[in-house]
Amino acid sequence: MNRSLEFLNMIDGVWKAEIPEEVMARAKRSLLDYLAVTCAGAKFQKEKLEKYWEFAQPEEGKFRVIGTGKDLVLKEAVFLNGLNGHALDFDDGTNSGIIHLGSPIFSLLLPLAQRYGKTIDEVLKAAIVGYEASYTMAVSIQPGHKAMGYHATGTCGTLGATLVASYMLRFSPEERFQAFASACVAASGMLKVLDDGSELKPYNVAKTALLSLTALQLAKSGFKGHADPLGGRGFFRMMTGKEDIELKPVLLNGTYAIMKSYTKPYASCRYTHPAVEAAIHMREYVKPEDVEEIDIKTYDLAVSGHDHTDIPGSYSAKMSIPYATAAGLMFGKAGLQEFTEEMVVDKSILELTKKVKVEADEALSAVFPGIQAAIVTIRTKDGEYTERVDFPKGEPENPLTEDEFRTRYDGLMEYAGVPSTVSGELFDTVYRENAKAEELVRNI
Structure with missing residues (x-):
């Protein structure tokens, strides 16, 4: 059996199906969230971006680097949108696939939509199918893929972004297959970017979007790939060490992947969120200054790379369950301000962070990914005192309300320095019939 055709035929079925209204509504929220997170990410990385402009001297063009007010050539816009979209680790994703879904897909689709005059609805349909493709591949090869050290956002995300861009641009079936074959060759993503103060996690998203664009260009140029890039010694074997991978069905458990995605209320890695929320709840009866020890039990995949108490900088803090939990207990929130470079050197929160110990729990590991829980015990x-959180705020089982989402959106835009009139108009544009993608990004 040709594994690649098996996968592509499933995704083709999703593309040809009518998208339910509630799924399209969810996609609009996902797009707005991406825009706000990316604008905020550009502000967060402002100093690094200025050094990038100085050294790289990127060529001016027609495609908006979201959040910067700059128009650059297509490849630069795609790359930098990806870099900024994941800079804060505040973008959406899913736990079962262990993958960020929206940032690489929208980073590629929006500049292409500018170039080819696509509407926002065309972008949204492509994104919905892209989420499905990236998620289906990820959930089929996880958790072994992560255990080997791969970041599925970089690997599976490259396949999904390439495929849906080829659909949005109306590639022929042959061109679409060859773009997918090229994406399988290019796909890469290292999880070691989480460790020891590394600041390169956003690079995985940036190069995912850029490699997807390159795969499209190779296909349009007539380059041909292997007839089955997933099978044999192809993608599956490279990414898992095995060839006999069982592809999960699309619309797993009867819902679209985009409906399975979380929206983060806390500005840290999703693995930190159950413990953060438990700590926020416990503020009602525990004072940070009275804490002697905090023990956290969670599922095993959340521990490695996320249990560190040495915090060399903001990126490290975002990956640390101890730091994020300490922030939740100390401040009652874990937003952007709790992870600034100034905050992560504050003596009081670092002292509290050192009191936190994280351990894998066999029972919690057994119920993952159906439940992504943490049990926090604070000794004074x-x-x-003990509290357990199974589904923190923002999960599909515990989603943000419309008011909570709008507050998050407005807060990110305010942090980014986007005037409220502009961010409000942008919000309305996503819901306006037949609006073009160009209108959406022009003022940010």
């Missing part, structure tokens, strides 16, 4: 001189 006056007693011991």
